[in-house]
Each structure stands twice: as structure tokens, then as C-alpha cells.
Amino acid sequence: MTSRKNKKYYLKAATHAVLVLFAIIAVYPVLQVVTISLRPSDKLLSTSLEIIPENATLKSYISLFTDQPFLLWVRNSALVSITVTLTGVALASMSGYAFSRFNFIGRRMGLLSLLLTQMFPATMLLLPMYLMLIYLGLINTYLGIIITYTATALPFCIWTMKGYYDTIPVSLEEAARIDGCNQFEAFYRVILPLAAPALVITGLFSFMTAWSEYIVAAQILQDTALWTLPLGLKSFEANMSTEWGLYGAASLIVMVPVVVLFLVLSRWLVSGLTLGSVKG
Amino acid sequence: MNKFYRNIFIFIFAAPAFIVLIGVVFYPFIYNVVISFSNMNLSHIKDWHIVGPKQYVKVFTEPTEPTFFVIFLKTVIWTVVNVTFHVVLGVFLALLLNQKIRGRSVYRTLLILPWAIPQYIVALTWRGMFNYQYGSINLIITKYLHLPAVEWLKNPEEAFLSCILTNVWLGFPFMMVVALGALQSIPQELYEAADIDGASWYKKLTSITIPLIRPVMIPAITLGIVWTFNNLNIVWLVSNGGEPSDKTHILVSFVYKAAFNLYRYGYAAALSMVIFFILLVMSLTFMKSTKATEAAY
Numbered sequence: 001m002t003s004r005k006n007k008k009y010y011l012k013a014a015t016h017a018v019l020v021l022f023a024i025i026a027v028y029p030v031l032q033v034v035t036i037s038l039r040p041s042d043k044l045l046s047t048s049l050e051i052i053p054e055n056a057t058l059k060s061y062i063s064l065f066t067d068q069p070f071l072l073w074v075r076n077s078a079l080v081s082i083t084v085t086l087t088g089v090a091l092a093s094m095s096g097y098a099f100s101r102f103n104f105i106g107r108r109m110g111l112l113s114l115l116l117t118q119m120f121p122a123t124m125l126l127l128p129m130y131l132m133l134i135y136l137g138l139i140n141t142y143l144g145i146i147i148t149y150t151a152t153a154l155p156f157c158i159w160t161m162k163g164y165y166d167t168i169p170v171s172l173e174e175a176a177r178i179d180g181c182n183q184f185e186a187f188y189r190v191i192l193p194l195a196a197p198a199l200v201i202t203g204l205f206s207f208m209t210a211w212s213e214y215i216v217a218a219q220i221l222q223d224t225a226l227w228t229l230p231l232g233l234k235s236f237e238a239n240m241s242t243e244w245g246l247y248g249a250a251s252l253i254v255m256v257p258v259v260v261l262f263l264v265l266s267r268w269l270v271s272g273l274t275l276g277s278v279k280g
Numbered sequence: 281m282n283k284f285y286r287n288i289f290i291f292i293f294a295a296p297a298f299i300v301l302i303g304v305v306f307y308p309f310i311y312n313v314v315i316s317f318s319n320m321n322l323s324h325i326k327d328w329h330i331v332g333p334k335q336y337v338k339v340f341t342e343p344t345e346p347t348f349f350v351i352f353l354k355t356v357i358w359t360v361v362n363v364t365f366h367v368v369l370g371v372f373l374a375l376l377l378n379q380k381i382r383g384r385s386v387y388r389t390l391l392i393l394p395w396a397i398p399q400y401i402v403a404l405t406w407r408g409m410f411n412y413q414y415g416s417i418n419l420i421i422t423k424y425l426h427l428p429a430v431e432w433l434k435n436p437e438e439a440f441l442s443c444i445l446t447n448v449w450l451g452f453p454f455m456m457v458v459a460l461g462a463l464q465s466i467p468q469e470l471y472e473a474a475d476i477d478g479a480s481w482y483k484k485l486t487s488i489t490i491p492l493i494r495p496v497m498i499p500a501i502t503l504g505i506v507w508t509f510n511n512l513n514i515v516w517l518v519s520n521g522g523e524p525s526d527k528t529h530i531l532v533s534f535v536y537k538a539a540f541n542l543y544r545y546g547y548a549a550a551l552s553m554v555i556f557f558i559l560l561v562m563s564l565t566f567m568k569s570t571k572a573t574e575a576a577y
Contacts, residue, residue, distance in 0.1 A: 215513060237407070259396040
């Protein structure tokens, strides 16, 4: 009896040990960013492994707001991300509804092609879009990057919305119609509020797509006045020795709100992902 | 009259979907096909013309350094290694978290972190950690393990390994969360019945757990394969655009470089098409083969 109890005890201890080990691995790079951001400027390149460095200082943070265009990048990123989110949610909530409820010509093919876009290599959409933006004169404009981001995020968003609408019984709309709503009212008074979780996922996904994107922005936004956060942060990194501290401070500020939002909503995000894919 | 309104309503809702599809999927796709048969590049950006399948021939035969087949092989290694580690680590950690242990939600939150952080920050931070002299990875290796420091970013093999390590770190939480959701939906009675029959730990894993999380894991793994195969961010930013000397490229980063650093638009479009078909065939065969084994249960 005691040996069995002992075995159980050791098993629990081993479980905790493994989990702690992996938790450390998961958190360590974040701690690295904290450390870098707190280093005094003469110790940016240091071979110390301390988490809180010697002579820790908040100078990088202060300099970020006073002599760097950090706030401009925040403003640009916020402008682009919020526009993409609003457009994405509006278009996806309507398109998803059409795909879920109506039978129209090209419905099946439309859904299939949305799924196929997930297999497009990034350049397959990016290159034609980039060339199109050149012809339209939209390189170096917010509009150009907003169109590209919305385009990349939309297929996934439409699938998520469609998958969620599928789980809402049609009888609810019929009941609303009997109560005197017209079809449009039935949609936005009855169905849309019920689809709130999917709207949140769609919104979060669109926002993250735009907020955290570097590769596309690097091609479309060349004018430094239009730079979004990822471009700005990369410019700090490129100049590792002198601006490494700024990179740490900026990363932390950019990361914290997104991470918190993500952690809060992660349960919903996964149910949305599996809904979209399982029903595929 | 009623029917007329209904049709208008359908039109109002379906129209944005179609405009979006045409603008976002069909037009770029067709345009991409057209460019792939043309000679478009930086010097022929406006006066390009169709040259037939020349660019496709170039994709397979041009002696680029490295060649298409070498990069393709690397991409396969990249995808297989990454997805395998993601799934194994993810399921393993999910099994640990699916017990009654203290601090479960704290562990869960900390373990999701790598997924929550923006990818470019992950990549740039790990690049810093791989720095030869000041990066913490070498410091840990030399100070605590007393091993010689590794030139992570200067040698082709090590640089590619750095990209893989970063991506493994970044990708396991997704599989963990998916697996955890699947595990929680397995009825507890099955394990109780197995206990009464005296089933071993291993028997329970292979006869109950794995078959029952399979239906959820297969779509997640398919997604994982597509995402990993197409993951441009990590390779591009950790290796700083394929350094050293283009030896760390996977197909998507190679084609990105061809398009936006070398301005070879026709060639890049043709290579994009090739990548797309490889991916399509790969995911279809994966889905099919797993369906085939599913029927065997």
C-alpha cells in the first residue's frame, strides 16, 4: 500500500518537474526581452545571464517615447489594424452568413477556393497584389497595406463565421420572421448577437494579422513616416549594438496587450479554429 | 413580391462575398498564372509579354545556388521535423495537464505564451539569443554545460537548426491546446472500465486516448503542415534573409527573395505555382492516407 502511495507521489513530482522545465523554456525568451530593455546603455552587450541586470534602468523606455518615433509607429499600426479589423468583421459576418444560409450558384466552389487560399504560398497573393498596387499607385499608402491585410485575413474569417452560423438553428430566424421581423432584422437582431463569440475570434484574428505583420509591410511601406511597429522594431534590431535596449523596451510594450488579449480569448480561438477546419 | 425581396436580400449578402472572392482569390491567382508565363522582371515591368513555360523550365533546371531540389528537400525536412516535434510535445504536455494537479491553469497559461507573442518579435529575439558572443544560448552552453560555444548563425547547418529550434518553440502550444481540448472530451468511464480490466498505462494510451483524439488532431496536423511549409517569418527573420549565402532557405523564403530582392517576377510567380501544387498534393495525400487508416479502426 505504501509503495503504491510512494509511486503516486513520485509520479506527481515528476509531472511537476517536467511542467516547470517546459514553463521555463516557454517564458525564458520573454525574460530575455525584459532583461535587454532594463540594461544600461553601456552594458547592452553583456555576457551576464542575470534576469535583472546590474544598474537596471528604465532609460530605454523613456528614450523610446522622447527621442524615437515610437508613438508614430503605434499610431500607424493602430490605424491600420483597427481599419482592417472593422472591414474584416463586417465583410466576413455578411459573407459567412450568405455561405451558411443560402444556396446560390458558385457557393460550393467559393467555399472550396477559400480553403485553397490557405495553401497559397505568401508570394502567390503578395506578388500580384504588389504589382496591382504599383499600377494603382497605392504603394506607400495606408490603403495599400489595408487592402492586402484584409485580403489575407478574410478567407479564414469567412470560414470561421460560416462554421459558427451553421451551429445556430435556422428555426430561430423563422421564429423572428413570424414575430414580424424582416429578413434583415432577423439577421442583425437575432443571429448576429448569437454569433458574438465568432465575431470576437474574427476580430482578434484580423487585428493580430495586421498588428504583427512584418513581411508584407516591408514591401509596401517604404516611407519611414508610414512605418508600422514591426518595421520600426526591426530597424532597432538591425542596429543591434546601439539600439538593442530600445528593441527590448519596444517589444515588451507591443507584446503585452496582444499577449493578454490572446490569453483571455485563447479558449474561443481554438474552438473557432477547430469549428472552421473540422467542418471543412 | 415576397420572393423578390428575398432574392434582393440574398444578393445583398452574397455580393460582398463574391466581390471579395474575385478580388482576393481569383484575380490574384489568375494574374499570378499569367505572370508565371511571362518575362516580367524589374526591367520589363510595364512592357512584359508572354513567353510560354520558360519560367517553369527555369525553376527546375536553373543552376541557382542552391538548386530547387536541394531547397525542396530542406523544406520537407523543415516541415517534418517541426510538425513532429509540435505534435509530440503538444500531446505530451496536454496529457500532463489533463490530470488533477495543482497550478494547472498557471502552467497552461505559461505554456501558451510562445503562441501568443507576435512572430516577428519571437524571431528577432531568438536571433539575439543565438548571437555567438553575447547570446544567452551560448552563454548557457559555456557557463553551465561547459561545452564549446556554437556558431549558430554563421554556419549553414547551425543556422538552419536555429530556425527549426525557434519554430519548434513557437509551434507546440497550438497542438497542446488542441490536444487538451480533445482529451477533455473523452468520457472518464472509458478509463475506469479499462482500470477494472487491468489495462496498463500504455494500453490505455494506444487503445483509448490516441484513437479518440485522432479526429481532432488530424485537421490540426494538416493545418500545421500547411502553416509550417509556408512559414516565411521565422526563416526570413532568424536567418536574416537566408544567411549565410542563401543556405538556410526553404521554398517560400527563396521565392520571396526572388520576387522582392531580385525582382524576378515571372520566375517567382512560376515558383509560387509549383509550391502551391506541391502543398496541395501533400495535404490531399495526407488527408487521404489518414482517412484510409481511420477506416481500419
